[in-house]
Amino acid sequence: MQNLEWSKLPFGYVKTNYNVRCVWKNGKWGEIEVSDSEYINIHIASTALHYGQEAFEGMKAYRGKDGKVRLFRWEENCKRLKDSAAGIYMAQVDDKLFFDMVKKVVELNADFIPPYGTGASLYIRPLLYGSGAKVGVHPADEYTFLIFVTPVGPYFKEGFNPVKIAIIRDSDRAAPLGTGTMKVGGNYAASFRGLEKAHEAGYGSPMYLDCREKKYIDEIGAANFFAIKDNTYITPKSTSILPSITNKSLEEVAKYIGLKVERRPVDVAELPTFEEAGACGTAAVISPIGEIVDIDENKHYVYCPDGKPGKWSTKMYETLVGIQYGDIPDPFGWITILENI
Numbered sequence: 190m191q192n193l194e195w196s197k198l199p200f201g202y203v204k205t206n207y208n209v210r211c212v213w214k215n216g217k218w219g220e221i222e223v224s225d226s227e228y229i230n231i232h233i234a235s236t237a238l239h240y241g242q243e244a245f246e247g248m249k250a251y252r253g254k255d256g257k258v259r260l261f262r263w264e265e266n267c268k269r270l271k272d273s274a275a276g277i278y279m280a281q282v283d284d285k286l287f288f289d290m291v292k293k294v295v296e297l298n299a300d301f302i303p304p305y306g307t308g309a310s311l312y313i314r315p316l317l318y319g320s321g322a323k324v325g326v327h328p329a330d331e332y333t334f335l336i337f338v339t340p341v342g343p344y345f346k347e348g349f350n351p352v353k354i355a356i357i358r359d360s361d362r363a364a365p366l367g368t369g370t371m372k373v374g375g376n377y378a379a380s381f382r383g384l385e386k387a388h389e390a391g392y393g394s395p396m397y398l399d400c401r402e403k404k405y406i407d408e409i410g411a412a413n414f415f416a417i418k419d420n421t422y423i424t425p426k427s428t429s430i431l432p433s434i435t436n437k438s439l440e441e442v443a444k445y446i447g448l449k450v451e452r453r454p455v456d457v458a459e460l461p462t463f464e465e466a467g468a469c470g471t472a473a474v475i476s477p478i479g480e481i482v483d484i485d486e487n488k489h490y491v492y493c494p495d496g497k498p499g500k501w502s503t504k505m506y507e508t509l510v511g512i513q514y515g516d517i518p519d520p521f522g523w524i525t526i527l528e529n530i
């Protein structure tokens with residue numbers, strides 16, 4: 190076990206022992222390689238560098254009270270990586286290669302899996318990119334798939350405490366029929382302007398609206414948005430947001446704890462009517478939203494007047510995190526235990 194201040198870890202990069210890599214060329218994947226280097230050797234004309242032909246994933250391994258290591262819905266991350274790869278014409282990573290590499294990299298870095306009870310987890314970052322050279326605008330004919338891991342704490346410094354969000358209208362992260370539903374790097378570069386604007390105004394994260402009309406809520410930085418109203422879990426339906434696995438899971442959890450569920454366009458004018466609001470994602474888990482500011486229209490919406498997360502957000506958080514760490518039974522079949530780690 191590494192000697193880290195586990196309960197004080199931010200969401201950041203910590204060097205671990207190994208990463209795993211695999212190269213696709215001549216139409217097939219090669220052998221899985223283990224590397225102790227944090228660097229890659231990349232062709233100066235690779236499509237990843239020039240044309241943004243790359244996609245990534247984000248998932249976590251959790252150490253339970255029973256000492257067991259759990260993965261949460263890894264098949265969904267693999268499926269989304271396939272969708273991202275298809276969307277930008279990259280080679281496909283199949284379930285077996287994906288799982289074998291995840292298992293191997295977690296095993297090899299077992300002493301970086303945070304101990305139970307510290308609130309931290311091992312973040313797993315699969316990355317697929319065009320490593321072949323092209324100068325004309327074409328997909329590569331060689332791809333590299335690698336996975337590194339890093340122990341992390343909460344994405345927002347607030348943890349499971351209310352965050353402040355700013356509505357951004359003067360930049361978009363993804364077009365309605367663009368790459369917003371894929372986890373490709375370009376979306377994140379495109380989100381930096383909004384992120385910086387929110388930070389400069391003293392807010393934790395931007396809220397993006399649909400870019401056609403600026404009427405409907407899209408998502409919150411690197412997380413999906415949800416709200417609670419009249420015993421209903423409400424979350425945006427949009428062609429420019431990432432299909433969050435956490436959000437999809439919270440829809441199930443919400444039904445399980447007695448809420449109705451609506452996935453539909455969510456008009457920004459509904460903001461004052463919500464009883465609770467939150468951001469959700471692998472990194473964000475559930476981050477309750479305490480306040481949303483509409484800078485352009487000089488409006489403020491407050492959701493946690495007493496500074497505490499709302500009752501439904503708390504219940505969903507406890508259920509989701511309870512399943513992930515193995516504290517409560519998993520009625521949904523979402524957990525894969527990695528044996529002998």
Ligand code: PLP
Nearest residue numbers: 411412413431433434435470471
């Ligand atoms: N939206 C964006 C833009 C993201 O980057 C993420 C993180 O993966 C999410 C939403 C949440 O998705 P998930 O719950 O699958 O991690």
Ligand code: COI
Nearest residue numbers: 247248411470471472473
């Ligand atoms: C995640 O929630 O896994 C993310 O990828 C968010 C961000 C760090 C990109």
